[in-house]
Amino acid sequence: MRLLSKLGLAATAWLLALGAASADTTVKWLHIEVNPAQVKIWEEVARAYEASHPGVKIEMQFLENEAYKAKLPTILQSKDRPNIIYSWAGGVLKAQVEAGVLDDITDQIKGYSDTITPAALAAFARDGRNYGLPIALSQVGFVYNKELMAKANVDPAAIKTWDDLLAAVKALKAAGVTPIVVGGADKWPLHFYWTHLAVRIGGKPAFDAALRGENGGFAGETFQKSGELFKQLVDLQPFQNGFLGFKNPQAVGYFGDGKAAMTLAISSVYNLQRALAADKVGLSEDKIGWFDFPVVAGGKGAPTDTLGGITGWLVTKGSPKEAVDFLKYFISKDVQTRLASGNFIVPVVKGAEAGLNNAFMKRIADNLSKSNYHQNFYDQSLGPSVGRVVNDVSAEIAGGSMNPQDAAKAIEAAWKQGN
Amino acid sequence: MARRIASSPSLDLVEAAPAPVVVRGPAWDGRYTVLILFLPPALLLFTVFVVVPIGEAAWYSAFSWNGFGKPTNWIGLDNYRFVLETRAFWLALRNNGLIIAVSLLVQLPLALTLALMLAERFRGAVALRMLFFMPYILAEIATGLIFSFVYDGDYGLVASIWRFFGAEAPHLLASTDTAMLAILIVIVWKYFGFHMMLFIAALQGLDKNLVEAARIDGATRGQVLRHVVIPLLYPTIRLSVFFAIIGSLQLFDLVMPLTRGGPADSSNTLVSFLYNNGISRMRVGYGSAVGVILFTICVTFAFTYKRWFMRDE
Numbered sequence: 020m021r022l023l024s025k026l027g028l029a030a031t032a033w034l035l036a037l038g039a040a041s042a043d044t045t046v047k048w049l050h051i052e053v054n055p056a057q058v059k060i061w062e063e064v065a066r067a068y069e070a071s072h073p074g075v076k077i078e079m080q081f082l083e084n085e086a087y088k089a090k091l092p093t094i095l096q097s098k099d100r101p102n103i104i105y106s107w108a109g110g111v112l113k114a115q116v117e118a119g120v121l122d123d124i125t126d127q128i129k130g131y132s133d134t135i136t137p138a139a140l141a142a143f144a145r146d147g148r149n150y151g152l153p154i155a156l157s158q159v160g161f162v163y164n165k166e167l168m169a170k171a172n173v174d175p176a177a178i179k180t181w182d183d184l185l186a187a188v189k190a191l192k193a194a195g196v197t198p199i200v201v202g203g204a205d206k207w208p209l210h211f212y213w214t215h216l217a218v219r220i221g222g223k224p225a226f227d228a229a230l231r232g233e234n235g236g237f238a239g240e241t242f243q244k245s246g247e248l249f250k251q252l253v254d255l256q257p258f259q260n261g262f263l264g265f266k267n268p269q270a271v272g273y274f275g276d277g278k279a280a281m282t283l284a285i286s287s288v289y290n291l292q293r294a295l296a297a298d299k300v301g302l303s304e305d306k307i308g309w310f311d312f313p314v315v316a317g318g319k320g321a322p323t324d325t326l327g328g329i330t331g332w333l334v335t336k337g338s339p340k341e342a343v344d345f346l347k348y349f350i351s352k353d354v355q356t357r358l359a360s361g362n363f364i365v366p367v368v369k370g371a372e373a374g375l376n377n378a379f380m381k382r383i384a385d386n387l388s389k390s391n392y393h394q395n396f397y398d399q400s401l402g403p404s405v406g407r408v409v410n411d412v413s414a415e416i417a418g419g420s421m422n423p424q425d426a427a428k429a430i431e432a433a434w435k436q437g438n
Numbered sequence: 439m440a441r442r443i444a445s446s447p448s449l450d451l452v453e454a455a456p457a458p459v460v461v462r463g464p465a466w467d468g469r470y471t472v473l474i475l476f477l478p479p480a481l482l483l484f485t486v487f488v489v490v491p492i493g494e495a496a497w498y499s500a501f502s503w504n505g506f507g508k509p510t511n512w513i514g515l516d517n518y519r520f521v522l523e524t525r526a527f528w529l530a531l532r533n534n535g536l537i538i539a540v541s542l543l544v545q546l547p548l549a550l551t552l553a554l555m556l557a558e559r560f561r562g563a564v565a566l567r568m569l570f571f572m573p574y575i576l577a578e579i580a581t582g583l584i585f586s587f588v589y590d591g592d593y594g595l596v597a598s599i600w601r602f603f604g605a606e607a608p609h610l611l612a613s614t615d616t617a618m619l620a621i622l623i624v625i626v627w628k629y630f631g632f633h634m635m636l637f638i639a640a641l642q643g644l645d646k647n648l649v650e651a652a653r654i655d656g657a658t659r660g661q662v663l664r665h666v667v668i669p670l671l672y673p674t675i676r677l678s679v680f681f682a683i684i685g686s687l688q689l690f691d692l693v694m695p696l697t698r699g700g701p702a703d704s705s706n707t708l709v710s711f712l713y714n715n716g717i718s719r720m721r722v723g724y725g726s727a728v729g730v731i732l733f734t735i736c737v738t739f740a741f742t743y744k745r746w747f748m749r750d751e
Contacts, residue, residue, distance in 0.1 A: 089718045092505035114720065118506025203612070204700055261591045261609020263701035264617075403504075404719040411703075420614060420702040436520065437502060 044339045045076045049094075049101035051087050053268070054287075054294050057363045061349075068348050075341050085205070088403070095120040095335060102338035103346065106151055108142040108329050109395050110402025115333070121150040122334045127343045128152070134352065138393065139367040142329040151333035152350050155364035156393075157285045158327040158383050159211050160311050162292075164302060167196050167280040175310050181216075181248055184313045188257045191280050198257040200279035202267030203417060206410035207398050211283050212252065213413040213426075214397045215312045215326045216245040222320035223392040229434075238431035246416055246423025248315065253417050263418055268295050275301035283312070285328060286383045290363055309379055311386065325390040328399070331367075401434070408433040492733060499726035509723065517727035526703035527728070530711035533618055534687055537707070540622045541629070541682035546675070549630045553637030554663070567638065571631040578628075582695030585624045586611065589696075614704040617697050621705055624692060629685065633678045640674035641667070676747050683743075687736055708732050 048065070052058050058079075065077035080101055082090065087105065094100055095115065106112055115121050125148045132140055132149065139153035163175050171194035173187045191198040202208045217225065221241035229237045259265070259279055274282045275296025282288065286309075293301035314322050332350075334342050348354070355366040359374030365384045366372055372384045387393065398406030412429050415421035421429075499517050501509035521527050552570060556563050573581065588595045591609030600607040610620040644667065652666045668675075690709035693699060699706035699714050706714065712732065716725015 085718075089713070092720055092722075095506070111720075114504050114506060118504075120506060204698060206700075261612035264591075264609050264612030264697070402720075404721050407719050414700070415702050418614065418702050 043074045043076060044341050045078055046103065046339065046342045046345055047078045047080060047101040048103040049080045049082060049105065051082055051084050051105050054291055056294065056361065060358060060361065064349055064354050068345055077345060100335050102335055102342040103332050104335060106331055106333045107396060107399040108331065109399035110406065111399060112143065112150065113145065114402060116145050116150055120336050122336055122338055123148050123150060124334050124343050125149045127340065128347065131347050134368050136367050136369060139329055142395070143331050151331050152346050153329055153331035153367040154350055155330050156327065156367060156387050157287055157365065158325050158386055159215060159283065159285055160309055161281050162284055162288055163281045163308050163310065164277055165306050165308055170194055171196050175308055178310050178313055181313045181315050185251060185255060188252065188255050192255065197259045197279040199281045199283065200259045200270050200273045201262050201282065202265045202270035203263040203414060204265055205267045206414040208267055208270065209417045210398055210410045210413040211326065212249045213245050213409065213416065216248050216315065217242055218324050218326050218394050219312065219315040219318045219320045220244050222324060225319065226394065236431045237434055238428045242427040242430065243424055246426045249416055250423055253419065263414065271295045272297060277302060286365065289379055304377060309382060321391065323389050324392040325386060326394045328396055405430065405433045495726040495729045498723055499730050501723045503723045504720040505722040517723045520724060521727050521731065524715065526706060526711055526715065529703050530706040530708045533706060534708050536618065536622065537625060537686040537689060538683050540626060541686055542679060545626045545630050546633060546678060546682065549633035550637050553634045553641060557638045557641035571635055573628045574632040578691035579695055581624065581628055582692050586696050589620055611697050612701060614701050617701060617705040621693060621696055624696065636674055636678050637671065640671050644670055680743055683739060684736065687732065
């Protein structure tokens, strides 16, 4: 009997302890960042937040990009869902808001939200309500290897038009240099070509008209022409051997290894190539450069128009208020300046761009501030279903298995079919 | 054979059922106890994890639904029409057909030949058996990753061999012409050992007297094989074919690390097609329709096969 009461006492004590432990709040934070140097800073920020906010625990979880996209709908509907999730805004965000799986954080960020670049903040709002906060902007353009360009006597600064690019590719090939490396197996690196051409050819009006179904929608002239110009490039065989079998990290590593002259990539590749290069050193700052995506003769888009990402964090339904509080701490001028000074991001908090300390990232920040039309990645803005068709057809044009007209028609058909 | 069954104790109970009254009482009770004790858990598990999901998939397949909230947009059979209109679906179906053909025409004969050689007792037989069985033990994802390195056109083993002969190495996984071929090779490499083991087990269980009798009657080795051994292996061959076909229909985890179904959908199987075009695109209704089609194919095959070829087992 005595033993039994002792056991009972122990059990009660244990339960109480458990109760006390669960009174603490855990904020689960799911990210997809693969650059260890950046993750390290994030972790330090999380630990610093925990230190100044006793009783709150920030738990970081990681999923690889593609796996994350595929699992997200299921994750969001589980009881054990993370509180803070990564987002590229766009059509996926729209679906999430409509399904009611996100928290409306408008009231919680009142006042604070003024510190953020309005355009970036707006990407995570729908109908005037905020569902998340941006963390970084990025631009798509050509990153090049100075030595290899010089070897073929190509002047990157002189590549202004699409025809200039085609000429550069020919010169590089003649010099025995692989002109462009691309992660074709992931498909989305190839969709940058098709999409950015569309931005140059038709500008914002063409995209908006296509969304409304005018001028033949995505099967219209602008989008057929994007495919045709892309095919001009493809016909020169500019990519590394076996490019359709390369996943993006492999391709970025290939560039970091100095095996190809250019890559059309998100500006963050500037940093990422070092982490993914075979020697983990990659190309140093003075060996790489950037030029904007070339303009197209007769194109309606402005040369300052940009294609890129607006990435940020969303707060899921039923999260503790500490989740938003942590985000405000994480996306503060201090932390953003710190990330900017490591040249990891183009910041979204006003004034934090002062932290950028190299010419490359400053140039991207400058481009983005001058841009009147920043097109979010098509595969995000058009939603997961149509977006992936854009990726599919871009890869098919690159592989020579589909002509530009059919590609444009396939996108329009998917757009009409809806989800 | 019949005598052995009759002497097995568990079956005695069942066979005793129609016997005189004295025996019947306890035997009936025994059967009911077993039924009541063992059937509900199995039935419950089967219902929860098999019947309900299948029913749900069939239900979802009638909606246009992105997986969030509850499905509300009823579109009837449109998803099935969309699936049948997708070129990649037919490519996937063709690839499944190819896998089955290779399993039956290359893998099984190879497995049978090796089994006939290794079923004998000789020095090193066991070691060789283990060696051939190893690929089967390896996890599919790991196999896929290993072979994606082997096939790599820049650093891979295949590339080195090619270069040794002075040719420029192809990127097997990056071409629509060769990606599926490369996967088929991995499939044969990975699964022949399993079928070989099935055959070895069957061969070792064969009645040696029959072979000896045939030899005494003057049959050559070839004749013994052709008229005695292989006919006696028919039940195992039928089982092996069954496994090979069902396995081919379900193939997914080898494809993903190797090619993700690409380039241009040339190496998708039905399941990787379902994943790439249904789940990754948040088209749950569409994916469910593919699932239902795949399920129908599997069930039709399983029942037909059982009925026609495995009646006696």
